[in-house]
Amino acid sequence: MVKKKPKALVLLTAGTNCDLETEYALNLAGAQAEKVHINDFIAKKRKLKEYQILTIPGGFSFGDDIAAGKVLANKIKFKLEKQIESFVKDKKPVIGICNGFQVLVKLGFLPDIYKKLDQEVTLAINNTGKFEDMWIYLKANKRAKCIFTEGIDKVIYLPIAHGEGRFISKDQSIDNIIKKQNLIVFQYCSSSGNINFNSNPNGSENNIAGICNTGGTILGMMPHPERFITKHQHPRWTREDLPDEGDGLLIFKNTVNYVANGL
Amino acid sequence: MYYRIEVTYKDSLFDSPGKGIKKDIEEDLQIKGVESVRTIDIYKLDTDITKEDAIFLGKQLFSDPVIQKYAVNRPLTADFKWIVEVGFKPGVTDNVSVTTMEGISDILGRKFKGSVSTARQYIIKGNISKKEIELIATRLLANPVIETYEILNRKKIDKGTAVKKVKTVPVVEKVDLDVSDDELVRISDSKLLSLNLEEMQVIRKYYKSKVRERKKYGLGKKPTDVELEMIAQTWSEHCKHKIFNAIVEYKEGNKGIRINSLFDTYIRQATEKISKKKDWLVSLFKDNAGIVNFDKNYNIAFKVETHNHPSAIEPYGGAVTGIVGVNRDIMGAGLGGDLIFNTDIFCFAPPDININDVPEKILHPKRIFKGVRRGVEHGGNKIGVPTANGTIIFHNGYIGNPLVFCGTGGIMPKKIKKVDTSKKVVKPGDLIVMVGGRIGKDGIHGATFSSRKLDEATPVQAVQIGAPIVQKKMMDVLFEARDRSYYRAITDNGAGGLSSSVGEMAILSDGCLVNLEKAPVKYPGLVPWELWVSEAQERMTVAVKPEYIDDFLKLCKSRDVEASVLGKFTDSGKIHVKYGKKTVLNLDLKFVHKGLPTMVLKAEWKKPYIKEPNFKEPVNLSNELLKILSSYNVCSKEWVVRQYDHEVRGGTVLKPLVGSENDGPSDAGIIRPIFSSNRGVVVSNGINPNYGLIDPYWMAMSCIDEAVRNIVSAGGNFEKISLLDNFCWGNPILSENNPDGDFKMAQLVRAAKGCYDVAVKYGTPFISGKDSFHNEYEIDEKTITIPPTLLISAIGIIDNIETAVSMDAKKDGDLVYIIGETLSELGGSQYYHKKGFLGNNVPKVNPASAKKIYKALNRITNKKLAASIHDCSDGGLAVALAETAFAGGLGMKVSLRDVPADTKRNDFILFSESNSRFVVTIHPENKVSFEKIFNGCVFSHIGYVTKEKQFIIKGTNRKIIISKPIKTLKEAWKKTLRW
Structure with missing residues (x-):
């Protein structure tokens, strides 16, 4: 019997621009992805509960004016709070990539240690002061209790493209809990997997590139897994022998499998 | 009620924007003595909300509780020497204010009524004089053309000013x-x-x-x-x-x-002639962009615009509007194309010109460069279009009038509900x-x-x-x-x-x-x-x-x-x-x-007399190579490229930066616009104003050749290349105030004729174009005219992206080849330029032999016989070889005796910019098939890729004339624009 494909939402708003590749990645991973504008949910033309997976893709929502992700986070909080809260309560997976990560953090969904939906961490302007597009190595935290990293054992390689990605915790205790509860999902590292100063592209605390919530169903990450789905997206595919599948696809596959195996 | 909400970083935190400003003050303005710069963002609301609401907005919308603090109607400044507050002049677009209104409406649950404006304060500490702070304000922090600024040495108490209502x-x-x-x-x-x-x-x-x-x-x-x-x-x-x-x-x-009509005679006619043999041309010259066939379901559109004058006055705004403007050309081509790449080319004066040598009314070239770059970043990145290719040219002639070319490619389904999307009704x-x-x-x-x-x-x-x-x-x-x-x-x-x-x-x-x-x-x-x-x-x-x-x-x-x-x-x-x-x-x-009415213009061509320089071959050629590698025109543009998102949409399969450390310079960009298809779009550019100063006819030929060879170099199909012409000139209308107008017109005629002659022979049609005249600046009754500049932008097809080739050497033991003939034509070369000469022997193009080479190279790439291909352009063979080696993280041994050339002078062979040449490396096992395909073309096996990371060149007399670690070469190439 053919299983029904999980329905994945690619949420659109003014300034979303990584929707095409996110849709493609989800479809390739076995989901049935659909791009829908946030206003259709606010106007109640559509409902979040139609979907099993929510992705907030990269881009410059509202131009990153004021601060990256801030205005969209408020829009979700003040216009869609109930819908999204029940989505999360049902343990349906949520992925925020780049701008989507910034939104989830500012919305208080990540890491949400104190379950109050207060902002506990932030993604500030890079310590380089620059927007930079480059490929970086990531180490997945094997102890992270999240649904996204199953089988990601080796160092993976993905691009970042952001100006505001410097991870900062509100205070030392949040920093401690993030580490202790294994909410860190990805850390910037060297090609051999060393997590050190030189492999940190933006000044993030603990080289943090991605975290999850305490329930392990919400993932936020600055690197773009949707930009490395097939080998031709790798910057060195013309010189290295690479598998056809890109490192980013596994994250989407894990998400789809989690849903397909019953929430 | 008027509310002034100030937001800044908590004292313990590092202020990235402030740190950047401090660096600019020290490096660009050469003002020492700044201890620190911190920034405060200011939102001024004139609306009917309560103070409690304003405070709530300060917390919920304007500040980040993790790293920032805010204040409503009281200044946040503590310790300072100077405060500079910068805001927009009335009527100037203030994007943040528009977003702010939407943000407030969302939070308060009702439509925002009133007005919002934004400003930024720079809090400067250190030993800075009044005169210096004026300079910092006008030359760095504010552009008085669009912004207001206020310099204070006390805290600002702002109660707002009532806006006068206009009917x-x-x-x-x-x-x-x-x-x-x-x-x-x-x-x-x-x-x-x-x-x-x-x-x-x-x-x-x-x-x-x-x-x-x-x-x-x-x-x-x-x-x-x-x-x-x-x-x-x-x-x-x-x-x-x-x-x-x-x-x-x-x-x-x-x-x-x-x-x-130059257009009808040279541009349109070239295309008409060619179009008889090409079945993939869809919509030419009549729309906002040229449209050609991509595959059986899609067409592609391409257009490059200039935004020179706006960028001279307000570089940031000029460049943003340049990008979003050309984006609209694609959106407005046929029934609308989706944007798949940007390509941007700039011409500036060198950024190291002493600030005192720049006329007062003109912005310093470094400021123009930085502003334009930031504009492209915001235009391209925010719209979400990958900047896949581009270049930057530096020449003193652009001091009063920079050139900013913004290009965009798009894709559209051929039919929507049975309607042909390439036509407007x-x-x-x-x-x-x-x-x-x-x-x-x-x-x-x-x-x-x-x-x-x-x-x-x-x-x-x-x-x-x-x-x-x-x-x-x-x-x-x-x-x-x-x-x-x-x-x-x-x-x-x-x-x-x-x-x-x-x-x-x-x-x-x-x-x-x-x-x-x-x-x-x-x-x-x-x-x-x-x-x-x-x-x-x-x-x-x-x-x-x-x-x-x-x-x-x-x-x-x-x-x-x-x-x-x-x-x-x-x-x-x-x-x-x-x-x-x-x-x-x-x-x-x-x-x-x-x-x-049609104008009648006079043109008279008198070839400028330019002496060919006469000097001996330098003893230390390693030094000459290092100088050229680190020159502005040749050096790495990575600092710029990384700040552009060049892979959004996930389709950039040949990136602008390639090689073992992702930093070698690609010849062209390749985009796969449709995920399910392996067909790609190849984009490249050709530009060389130095050649135009000698003879625009050969400049035009060279530009087209450069754009075309870049496409072929990356693996693009020579039979499916379309061109855009983009002429930027001074004023070519002869008059009393413009006594050499007829000469500038003659330069234009020669450039247009050059375009025709080579395009027809290559079979590369023009599909759209642009011209911009009056690129002159008048100050103190002296007119500064730009060099005649032609940009040729090419768009091609690669039938299967699997056959794309990057420019970096791949493996030690690979054979190094030069394809094409090296001639002692160094007029306008970077080598002469570095020595202070222009020279007269400008590189020419031999279309018949070039065409043979391009077709052969297509067969090579289709059969995957090449490990790397890099075109020879600025800096000639030496630069192409060095870039191939260090991009691959490998050494190289090459003998100049084996280079087919008309001279024995090592420096000429190394640095001549003869057209239609490539450096190709191949795996040894492909030697026979490779050479067989090139049979009949000028080519030669000149050396090897080596494991030892040393770049060694033997001269025509068999002696080693260059020997440098690739690390040294790469560093020379990278350090210049590492700002």
Whole structure:
């Protein structure tokens, strides 16, 4: 019997621009992805509960004016709070990539240690002061209790493209809990997997590139897994022998499998 | 109530923007003594909310609780020497304020009423004098053209100022043209019409013949300002390309010919000739962009625009609007193309010119460079288009007038609901709908502004800022509308604004009726002619089918995009514009579009006498190579490239930076626009103003050759390359004030002829283009003219991206080949340039042998026989070899004795920029098949890729003339622009 494909939402708003590749990645991973504008949910033309997976893709929502992700986070909080809260309560997976990560953090969904939906961490302007597009190595935290990293054992390689990605915790205790509860999902590292100063592209605390919530169903990450789905997206595919599948696809596959195996 | 909300970083945290400013003060302004710079963002709200609401917004919207603090109606500054507060001048686009209003509405649950403006304070500590802070304010923090600044040495207590309310009175002035010829010229000058006497006379004549007819519309015999402005915009050099369509009387020695339109004779004719053999050309010259076939389901569109004058005055705004403007060209090509890549090329003066050597009214080239770069970042990244390829040229001649070329490629399904998307149709009764941003005074007279030279009195309102997100929203909704077939035609509001977009679409139905009172404005106070010609950004005009108008408006509303019905298309033969009930413009469509008299221009070519330099071969050639590698024109542009998102959309399969450490310079960009297909689009550029100073004919040939060889180098199909021509010149109209106008015109003729000669032989058609004249700056009665500059942008197809080749050496033991012949033609080379010479022997092109090479190279790449291919251009063979080696992280051993050349001089062989050459490396096992394919072409095996990371070149006398670790070469190449 053919299983029904999980329905994945690619949420659109003014300034979303990584929707095409996110849709493609989800479809390739076995989901049935659909791009829908946030206003259709606010106007109640559509409902979040139609979907099993929510992705907030990269881009410059509202131009990153004021601060990256801030205005969209408020829009979700003040216009869609109930819908999204029940989505999360049902343990349906949520992925925020780049701008989507910034939104989830500012919305208080990540890491949400104190379950109050207060902002506990932030993604500030890079310590380089620059927007930079480059490929970086990531180490997945094997102890992270999240649904996204199953089988990601080796160092993976993905691009970042952001100006505001410097991870900062509100205070030392949040920093401690993030580490202790294994909410860190990805850390910037060297090609051999060393997590050190030189492999940190933006000044993030603990080289943090991605975290999850305490329930392990919400993932936020600055690197773009949707930009490395097939080998031709790798910057060195013309010189290295690479598998056809890109490192980013596994994250989407894990998400789809989690849903397909019953929430 | 007035609220001033200040936001800054918590004291313990590092202020990234402030740190960047400190660095700029020290490095760019050479002012020492700054201890620290911190920034405070300021939001000024004039609205009816309570103080509690304002405080809540401070927490919830304006500040980040993790890292920032905020204050309402009290200053946050603590310790400082100076405060500089920078805000926008009234009427200048303030994007953040628009977003802020939406953010407030979301949070408070009701529509925001009132106004918002933003500002930024720079809190500066250290030993800085009054004079220095003035310099910092005007040369770095604020651009007085668009911004206000205030320098304080005390805290600022701001209670706000009441904004004076303005009422719009739709004043229409009438202009008497029944005057002397001198007076006609004066009218044109004082109203910035940029029309010459003959054109003014033609207009006068038209009005004399229309007296009776005008009465019917309630118009007098004098033209209204709305009419005159429209004619001036439509007849501007920018819109009608008068110089390119002029009759040219060309003289060379005692030979003279009469050329009837350079465009028809050289550009269009080349394409017509070629098109007989190419079945993939779809829409040429007539639309906002050229359209060609991609595959059986899709077409691609390509266009490159210039935004030179706006970028000279306000580099950031000029570049943003350049990008979003050319994006709209693609959005407005056919029924609209989705954007798949940007390509940007800039020409600046060298950034290390002493600040005291830059005339006061001109921005320093480094500031222009940084501003333009930031503009491209914001334009490209925010819209979400990968900047896949580009280049930067440095030459002193661009000091008063930089060149900023912005290009965009797009893709569109060939058919939507059985309608051919490459064609526009307008039927009488279709509604004229303006979509996107509102109209303001920004960008008034842009088209005429670009049609005159810059001087100290350049009009400020011609500067635009650009709101990428407003445009992104608009584009997103227009694609939805396109796919539902709501509209029949679409075009962008660029130069000339509505007068041009509506005026051009009206040709398709043969008339229009517009009511300007319906046009939404950013602020009151605009008079009808301003509404009609304003070039306020982010607007498209669409011809909506009457049966879909409600659906269309509803859709736009649901996406928070403004759409206004301004009137309808007719078949009256007239452009008829009203404001309310009153007619303010009534012109024959034919007169507006065909009434323009043809110019007759003189051109005389006297080849400039430039001495070929005479010097001995330098002893230390390693040093010469290092100097060239680190020169501005050759050095790595990674600092710029990384700040552009060059892989958004996930389709960039050959990135601008490649190689073992992702930092080698790609020859071309390759985009896979459709995930499910392995077909790719290849994009590249060719430009070399140094050659133009010697002979524009050979410059044109070289530019086309460079663009084409870059495509072929990456694996693109030589048989499917289309070109865009983009001429940027000084003023080529001979007059008393412009005594060498005939020479500049002759340079133009030669460049156009060069284009024709090589394009026809290569079979590479022009599909669209652009020209920009008057690239001059006048200061103290001295005119600085740019070097004649031609940019050729090429777009090609790679049938299977699997066959793409990058430029980096791949493996030790690989064989190194040179393809093509090296000649001692170093005129205009980087080598001569570094030595202070221009030289006379400019590189030529031999189309027949080049074509053979390109076809052979296609066979090589299709069979995957090459490990790396890199074209030889600026810096010649030496630079190409060095880049190939260090990009691959490998060494190289090469012998110059084996290079097919007409000279024994090592420096000439190393640095000659002869065209149609490549450095290719191959795996040894492919030697036989490789050489067989190149049989009949000039090529030679010249060396090996080595494991030892040393770059070694043996001279023609078998002695080692260069030996350097690749690390040293790469560092020389990378350090120059590591800002």
